[in-house]
Amino acid sequence: MESLLAVSSVATVFFPLRPSPSAALRSAVPVAARGVRCAAAKDSMFYELTHDEIFNSAEVIQWESGKSMNAIAAAQGIRIRRRCQPRYPSEGTGADRAIPHNILEQIIWDKEVEVSQRKAKKPLQKVIESAEHAPPPRDFVGALDTAHRRNEVPALIAEVKKASPSRGVLRDHFNPVEIAHTYETNGAACLSILTDEKHFQGSFENMETVRNSGVKCPVLCKEFVIDVWQIYYARSKGADAILLIAAVLPDLDIKYMLRICRNLGMTALIEVQDDREFDRVLKIDGVQLIGINNRNLETFQVDTTNTKMLLEKRRDIIKKKGILVVGESGLFTPEDITYVHNTGVSAVLVGESLLTQDDPGQAIAGLFGKELLH
Numbered sequence: 001m002e003s004l005l006a007v008s009s010v011a012t013v014f015f016p017l018r019p020s021p022s023a024a025l026r027s028a029v030p031v032a033a034r035g036v037r038c039a040a041a042k043d044s045m046f047y048e049l050t051h052d053e054i055f056n057s058a059e060v061i062q063w064e065s066g067k068s069m070n071a072i073a074a075a076q077g078i079r080i081r082r083r084c085q086p087r088y089p090s091e092g093t094g095a096d097r098a099i100p101h102n103i104l105e106q107i108i109w110d111k112e113v114e115v116s117q118r119k120a121k122k123p124l125q126k127v128i129e130s131a132e133h134a135p136p137p138r139d140f141v142g143a144l145d146t147a148h149r150r151n152e153v154p155a156l157i158a159e160v161k162k163a164s165p166s167r168g169v170l171r172d173h174f175n176p177v178e179i180a181h182t183y184e185t186n187g188a189a190c191l192s193i194l195t196d197e198k199h200f201q202g203s204f205e206n207m208e209t210v211r212n213s214g215v216k217c218p219v220l221c222k223e224f225v226i227d228v229w230q231i232y233y234a235r236s237k238g239a240d241a242i243l244l245i246a247a248v249l250p251d252l253d254i255k256y257m258l259r260i261c262r263n264l265g266m267t268a269l270i271e272v273q274d275d276r277e278f279d280r281v282l283k284i285d286g287v288q289l290i291g292i293n294n295r296n297l298e299t300f301q302v303d304t305t306n307t308k309m310l311l312e313k314r315r316d317i318i319k320k321k322g323i324l325v326v327g328e329s330g331l332f333t334p335e336d337i338t339y340v341h342n343t344g345v346s347a348v349l350v351g352e353s354l355l356t357q358d359d360p361g362q363a364i365a366g367l368f369g370k371e372l373l374h
């Protein structure tokens with residue numbers, strides 16, 4: 001344990017934005033070290049990681065042997081770099097670090113600044129305490145599964161987003177509560193609510209207001225998670241599920257964040273976009289829900305054949321593990337829905353094609369070619 005505590009104090013003191021060797025470990029240790037004694041922390045943050053889980057982790061061994069966060073991530077095929085202060089000369093400080101390579105990297109760099117500011121205002125311990133007073137979490141996967149069986153088409157996760165980097169403003173008159181209610185009335189199984197302010201014009205306030213407005217659908221916090229603080233914060237605002245993006249998070253972060261979600265009663269929707277990410281995620285125990293994004297978050301290109309290409313090779317393992325798969329992005333017509341359904345998805349995540357219609361809820365029947373039943 002000593003070694004871990006030492007590691008943690010280095011990370012905490014010198015690299016406040018550094019989310020590694022994983023955000024998970026760095027966040028875990030200070031909580032324990034500061035003697036947080038609330039139930040959530042006791043159950044999920046520290047005490048549940050066994051000695052073997054911590055010390056057999058290849059990532060920790062790499063980290064302790066001097067590899068940087070970005071080097072560990074790159075070894076897993078992750079191209080998104082963290083803009084933490086360099087710890088080793090090999091991380092570089094040159095011009096290549098000053099300019100993000102793509103929009104996802106820009107979003108993550110902005111998120112590092114945002115999260116550190118939010119944490120300064122409301123430290124983890126306070127957020128954990130707030131999460132204990134949130135409304136009880138709802139069963140996200142159960143709602144999808146039930147809706148899928150009932151309607152014999154993929155269950156709908158209907159997205160509430162005002163704008164996106166690829167499309168700009170989708171809807172001038174944007175009332176998240178109104179949109180959420182019309183989605184629910186017209187058969188959405190779950191809601192996805194963008195919380196990123198800078199790039200999507202979303203907010204945690206939107207999500208909290210919708211969750212407290214009388215909707216019954218479970219709510220996904222559509223956020224760019226880089227730190228466990230965000231998971232507790234999302235729960236404190238009523239989220240039932242949260243997005244974890246494999247293109248951004250190394251395996252150890254995903255494992256640890258999954259564990260935190262489980263202990264909070266939340267579902268993690270783990271998003272993949274290519275073969276490598278899919279295979280990484282399938283090796284992680286306890287994954288219930290995987291989203292295949294048809295949109296390449298680095299180039300914005302949308303290609304619905306991505307779902308088919310990735311799923312057809314992995315049907316057996318998905319079935320064996322009982323994982324529910326969500327087809328995400330770029331779905332506009334009943335043919336698109338049938339196409340991804342035939343590839344094996346049980347749910348779809350749809351934003352733009354609904355939000356650009358006068359009544360996003362009524363647009364659901366047009367998208368599916370029939371009305372969805374509750």
Ligand SMILES: O=C(O)c1ccccc1NCC(=O)[C@H](O)[C@H](O)COP(=O)(O)O
Pocket residue numbers: 103104159161164165166167293295297300328329330331349350351352353
């Ligand atoms: O939508 C974007 O431009 C975008 C850019 C960078 C990162 C994420 C982005 N979108 C998140 C999503 O994947 C979508 O909001 C979601 O899957 C719904 O897609 P759509 O139906 O195409 O709005």
